Amino acid sequence: LRIKSHEAPAKPKRKRISQEQFQALSELFDQTDTPNYELREKLALKLNMTNREVQVWFQNRRAKFNRARLQEQRNQQLILQQQKQHHHHSYSSTSSASSSAPTSPYPALSPDMAPLEILAMAADYIQRCDQEQE
Template sequence: MTSFHHQSGLKRQKKLSEEHKPKRKRISPEQFCLLTQLFQQTDTPSHELRERLATKLEMTNREVQVWFQNRRAKVNRARLQEQEKKVKFNYWSSSSSSSLSSACTSPLPHDLVFHPDVTPIDILATAAAYVQQWDEQEKKKRQETKRWRPWL
């Protein structure tokens, strides 16, 4: 009986909070343009810079802060998706040739040349793909040696 009253109380409370929740605001193209320009300069503006921007754009500091948080998340999501594509492509293109000679010529992690725009997550993803490929090749070698029995 108490759980029913508790649940109905929660429903009532949720309904009240939804009634007072402000509607989602859409930013204007001008606001978007200015926010995007600043994001290209810095993805984490200081409190003071957010205050000035909020005043100029007729937004609250919190709205500006949330916009930057969302934009950083969007950039990170896109970056991760791109890295996943690269790892999948590298994995499938390198594992498609199953000859042992390819195992000898595949680059070792210390042989890779890293560019300044390569992030630590890129390095980890490359290393993970390499280890996975190496493990599979070792497994194939073990299976081949198990099959070969000259005395039978």
């Protein structure tokens, strides 16, 4: 018996959480970003959700939190680089190559960058490339 793709059952529609559910989940996230099974079970019963739905919400929220943190680190790195460049340019009297060199929207890699910053920069670059292809 073969089921053709157009006959396959459709994926269940994505569930939206209510403002009350969001509030309770967020409050717990402020206390712990990785609740254990029992805590998830209690909250799931209280919010009329499944343990798995609560678990996935926390996974997604941690990912969002980490993306925001990495973006903030990138922004701080860019600010520091700009300050260094500004400081360098204000003391250098002749700079012939800087005016003709093409500028890139991506910051240059430097030896003092942390591996996590390099990975974050690479992930951002890949995401931008994917968005440009869409």
